[in-house]
Amino acid sequence: xxxALRGVGYRYPGVAVPALLDVDLHLGSGEVVGVTGASxxxxxxxxxxxxxxxxxxxGGRIRGTITLDGESVDDxxxxxxxxxxxxxxxxxxSQLSQVAVTVFEEVAFGPMNLGVARDAIVERTWEALGTxxxxxxxxxxxxxxxxxxxQLVAMAGLLAMRPAxxxxxxxxxxxxxxxxxxxxxxxxxxxxxGASILITEQKTDLLASVADRVVVLRDGRFALxxxxxxxLADPRLIELGVREPAPLRLRRLAATAGVDPALxxxxxxx
Amino acid sequence: xxxxxARGLVHVYRDSGVRALDGVDLRVAPGERVAIIGQNxxxxxxxxxxxxxxxxxxxxxxxxxxxxxxxxxxxxLASRVGLVFQDPDRQIFSSSVTAEVxxxxxxxxxxxxxxxxxxxxALVAAGLADDGEANxxxxxxxxxxxxxxxxxxAMETDxxxxxxxxxxxxxxxxxxxxxxxxxxxxxxxxxxxxxxxxxxxAETFRxxxxxxxxxxxxxxxxxxxxxxxxxxxxxxTYLEPTLAARIxxxxxLGPTPTDEGLIAALAARGRTAQ
Amino acid sequence: MAGRERLTRxxxxxxxxxxxxxxxxxxxxxxxxxxxxxxxxxxxxxxxxGGLVGPxxxxxxxxxxxxxxxxxxxxxxxxxxxxxxxxxxxxxLVNLFFFPGGRTxxxxxxxxxxxxxxxxxxxxxxxxxxxxxxxxxxxxxxxRPSDLxxxxxRRGVSPRIGFVANASVQAVPxxxxxxxxxxxxxxxxxxxxxxxxxxxxxxxxxxxxxxILGSIAEVEERTMALEARAFGRPGRRTLLWAPxxxxxxxxxxxxxxxxxxxxxVARLAGVGP
Numbered sequence: 045x046x047x048a049l050r051g052v053g054y055r056y057p058g059v060a061v062p063a064l065l066d067v068d069l070h071l072g073s074g075e076v077v078g079v080t081g082a083s084x085x086x087x088x089x090x091x092x093x094x095x096x097x098x099x100x101x102x103g104g105r106i107r108g109t110i111t112l113d114g115e116s117v118d119d120x121x122x123x124x125x126x127x128x129x130x131x132x133x134x135x136x137x138s139q140l141s142q143v144a145v146t147v148f149e150e151v152a153f154g155p156m157n158l159g160v161a162r163d164a165i166v167e168r169t170w171e172a173l174g175t176x177x178x179x180x181x182x183x184x185x186x187x188x189x190x191x192x193x194x195q196l197v198a199m200a201g202l203l204a205m206r207p208a209x210x211x212x213x214x215x216x217x218x219x220x221x222x223x224x225x226x227x228x229x230x231x232x233x234x235x236x237x238g239a240s241i242l243i244t245e246q247k248t249d250l251l252a253s254v255a256d257r258v259v260v261l262r263d264g265r266f267a268l269x270x271x272x273x274x275x276l277a278d279p280r281l282i283e284l285g286v287r288e289p290a291p292l293r294l295r296r297l298a299a300t301a302g303v304d305p306a307l308x309x310x311x312x313x314x
Numbered sequence: 315x316x317x318x319x320a321r322g323l324v325h326v327y328r329d330s331g332v333r334a335l336d337g338v339d340l341r342v343a344p345g346e347r348v349a350i351i352g353q354n355x356x357x358x359x360x361x362x363x364x365x366x367x368x369x370x371x372x373x374x375x376x377x378x379x380x381x382x383x384x385x386x387x388x389x390x391l392a393s394r395v396g397l398v399f400q401d402p403d404r405q406i407f408s409s410s411v412t413a414e415v416x417x418x419x420x421x422x423x424x425x426x427x428x429x430x431x432x433x434x435x436a437l438v439a440a441g442l443a444d445d446g447e448a449n450x451x452x453x454x455x456x457x458x459x460x461x462x463x464x465x466x467x468a469m470e471t472d473x474x475x476x477x478x479x480x481x482x483x484x485x486x487x488x489x490x491x492x493x494x495x496x497x498x499x500x501x502x503x504x505x506x507x508x509x510x511x512x513x514x515x516a517e518t519f520r521x522x523x524x525x526x527x528x529x530x531x532x533x534x535x536x537x538x539x540x541x542x543x544x545x546x547x548x549x550x551t552y553l554e555p556t557l558a559a560r561i562x563x564x565x566x567l568g569p570t571p572t573d574e575g576l577i578a579a580l581a582a583r584g585r586t587a588q
Numbered sequence: 589m590a591g592r593e594r595l596t597r598x599x600x601x602x603x604x605x606x607x608x609x610x611x612x613x614x615x616x617x618x619x620x621x622x623x624x625x626x627x628x629x630x631x632x633x634x635x636x637x638g639g640l641v642g643p644x645x646x647x648x649x650x651x652x653x654x655x656x657x658x659x660x661x662x663x664x665x666x667x668x669x670x671x672x673x674x675x676x677x678x679x680x681l682v683n684l685f686f687f688p689g690g691r692t693x694x695x696x697x698x699x700x701x702x703x704x705x706x707x708x709x710x711x712x713x714x715x716x717x718x719x720x721x722x723x724x725x726x727x728x729x730x731x732r733p734s735d736l737x738x739x740x741x742r743r744g745v746s747p748r749i750g751f752v753a754n755a756s757v758q759a760v761p762x763x764x765x766x767x768x769x770x771x772x773x774x775x776x777x778x779x780x781x782x783x784x785x786x787x788x789x790x791x792x793x794x795x796x797x798x799x800i801l802g803s804i805a806e807v808e809e810r811t812m813a814l815e816a817r818a819f820g821r822p823g824r825r826t827l828l829w830a831p832x833x834x835x836x837x838x839x840x841x842x843x844x845x846x847x848x849x850x851x852x853v854a855r856l857a858g859v860g861p
Contacts, residue, residue, distance in 0.1 A: 083455050083484040084455075138810050138813060154818055162603075404798055407794045
C-alpha cells in the first residue's frame with residue numbers, strides 16, 4: 045500500500061502565497077518518513093494536505109495529484125479518506141471527541157463513525173489500546189488524563205480506524221518530558237511494528253530514532269530529502285532552522301575540535 | 315537592581331485543595347540566570363506566579379529588594395517582575411505587532427520617546443524588527459512566541475520570568491531566546507526560566523533549580539545538577555541529564571552538561587595523553 | 589496498518605462489562621429520555637398550574653421524593669438553590685414591593701411599600717422557580733449527558749445534534765478557564781483589573797479578544813480532528829451500547845406528556861384557580 049504526492053501545491057483560502065509548492069512524496073508500506081523544518085516552513089500544511097483535510101475541511105486550492113495505491117483521491121470525501129489515512133495533532137485535548145466518557149468509547153469513536161460492525165469495533169479498540177499499551181486506561185475518563193496519556197489515547201483512536209497510513213503532526217510538542225517519552229516510545233513501537241507513518245517534529249532526536257527517511261521543508265518546498273542519517277548530518281541543517289540531533293552535533297563539534305568522534309561512539313547509547 | 319526572595323512559601327489551591335508548594339526557599343541575586351526544572355505538577359508555574367503577585371502565598375512570603383510583596387498590587391509588581399506565559403495565544407489581542415508590544419509599557423505609564431525606544435529595543439532583541447506592522451495572527455508559532463517575549467521585554471523590568479520559552483520554537487527561536495537571556499543578564503537584570511529542554515537549560519543558565527512535589531530538591535550549577543550524583547534526583551521527577559552529561563560520565567570526564575564542555579574535556583584529555 | 593506483523597495483544601477482548609454501567613439507584617437506571625420527560629413535564633406543569641399548592645406538590649412528588657430515592661437529596665438542594673437563588677431573590681423582591689395590584693400594606697421603607705398581595709404573588713413565583721430548578725437539577729444529577737445523546741441517537745436523532753449540545757455544555761468551563769489564564773497573563777503585563785470602572789472597562793478587550801479568538805481556533809481544530817475521524821460520514825453510526833428502556837417506560841412517557849397536554853389546554857381554556 046502506498047500514498048503518493050506528485051507536484052502538489054497548496055494555497056490557504058484568502059492567502060496569495062502558496063503554503064506548499066511542487067511537493068513529491070512517497071509513503072510506502074511500513075515506511076516512516078520524518079518531516080522537519082523551521083517554524084512556518086509548511087510542516088503542518090503538508091500534514092493537512094496528506095491527510096486530505098486541506099482542502100476538504102480547511103478550504104483553499106490544491107494542485108498536483110495525490111494517489112492511494114495508484115488511485116487518485118481527488119473526488120474522495122473526507123470520511124472515505126479518514127478510513128485510509130489517519131491524522132493526529134499537537135494538542136491532545138482538542139482531539140478528544142468530547143462525547144466519550146471512557147477511553148474505550150473514545151478510541152471506538154472513529155470505527156463507530158465508519159459504521160463498522162459492533163464486534164469488529166470492540167476487537168479493533170482492544171487491539172489499538174494494546175498496541176499503545178494503555179489497556180489499563182480503558183475505563184478512565186479521557187478528559188482527566190495527563191497530556192501524554194491523552195496523546196496516546198488520540199493515537200489509539202486513529203489506529204482503531206485501521207488506516208494504512210498515519211500522519212502525526214508534532215505529537216510531542218506540547219508535552220512535558222514524561223509525556224514526550226511515552227509518546228516517543230509509542231511512535232517507535234508503531235514504526236517497528238510496520239506502520240506507515242509521516243511524522244513532523246522539531247525534536248530531531250526523535251526523528252533520528254524512528255524515521256527511515258527525512259525531508260526538511262523551507263518555504264513550502266523540500267530543501268532536503270533523503271535517508272535519515274544523511275539528512276540529519278547535513279551541514280545545511282542549521283541554516284534551515286533545524287536543531288541538530290544531539291549525537292550528530294557532538295560528532296560535528298568533535299571533528300571541528302580535532303577530537304576523534306569515535307571516542308563518543310561507545311558511549312552514545314549511554 | 316533588587317534581590318528576589320521567597321521564604322517558606324506554601325501554596326494550597328483553594329478549589330482543589332492541592333498543596334502545590336510545600337515550603338520553598340529561593341533567593342535570587344541581581345543578574346542571575348536561573349532555570350527551574352521538574353515534571354508537570356511539580357510546582358514550577360505556581361512558584362513563579364508568586365513572584366509577581368498573581369498568586370499569593372498560603373504561608374511564607376516573597377520579598378523584592380527587601381520589600382514585602384504582599385503589600386504591592388499585581389500592577390505595581392508587574393513593573394518590577396515581568397512574566398511571559400507559555401502560550402502566546404492567551405495574551406495576544408492587538409492588530410499589530412507594535413501595538414501588542416506597547417501594551418505592557420503603556421500600562422506602566424510609559425509614553426513618548428521612552429515608550430518608542432523600549433518597544434524598538436524589545437522588537438530588535440526578539441528578532442521582530444521587520445514585523446512591527448504585521449498582524450500577530452499572521453505570524454507562525456515561533457514568531458508569535460517571540461512576540462509574547464518582546465511584549466514583556468519592553469516593560470524593562472528588573473526581573474524577567476519565562477515559562478517554557480522554547481516549546482514550539484524552531485532552532486532559530488531557541489537561539490533567540492538564549493541571546494535575550496544573555497543580554498538581559500549582562501545588564502544586571504535577573505532571568506528565571508521554567509524549561510523542559512535540558513540542552514537549552516545546560517547551555518543557557520548558570521543555576522539550575524529542580525522541583526518535585528512542591529519542593530526544591532536540588533539547587534546548583536548545571537555541572538552539579540547534571541552530575542552523576544544528581545541523576546537519581548532528576549529521574550525522580552522524570553528528567554534526564556543531557557546526552558553530553560551521560561557520555562562525559564561514561565568516559566570518566568566528570569560533569570560535562572553541554573556539548574561544548576564535553577568536547578573541550580575530551581580535547582584536553584587528548585592533549586595530556588600525548 | 590500494513591506490511592509487517594501487527595502488534596496484537598489478546599489479553600483483553602469482548603465488550604467491557606462496565607460500559608454504560610447502570611447507575612447506583614433505580615431512579616438513575618431509568619431511561620434518560622424518561623428522566624428528561626419527567627423534568628420537562630414537572631417544569632412546564634409548575635408554570636401551568638400556578639398558585640402555591642400545585643408547584644409545591646410537584647416539588648415534593650416529582651423532585652424531592654425521587655431525589656431521596658436516588659440518594660442525591662443533599663447535592664440537589666445545594667445545587668438547585670444555588671441555581672435558583674439569584675433569580676428567586678430578584679423576582680421575590682420585585683414582586684413583594686412593586687406588585688401592581690398591591691393594596692394591603694405590610695411594610696413601608698421610605699417610598700417603597702411591601703404589600704400582602706405582592707407577597708402572595710412573590711411566593712407563587714418562588715414556588716415555580718424552585719420546581720423548575722429542582723427538576724432540571726434532578727435530571728442533571730442522575731443522568732450522564734452522553735447517555736441521553738446515545739439514547740436519542742438510537743431513536744434516530746442525528747448524532748450531530750447531540751454532539752453540538754454536549755460540546756456546548758463542555759465548552760463553558762473550558763472558556764472560563766481560558767478567561768482566567770488570559771486575565772492572569774494580561775495582569776502580568778500591568779493590566780489594572782482592580783482600579784476604577786473606567787480603567788477596568790479598558791481591560792475588557794485584552795481579555796475578551798484572546799478568549800474569542802482562542803475559542804474560534806479551538807473549534808477549528810476540533811472540527812478537523814472530528815472530520816479526520818469520519819464524523820462527517822452520512823448514514824448511521826454503529827453504537828456500542830444504548831441505555832436500557834422498557835415498554836412500560838414508553839407508556840409512562842406518553843401518559844406524562846398526554847397529562848401535560850390536558851393540563852395546558854385546560855389552563856388555556858380558563859379552567860382552574
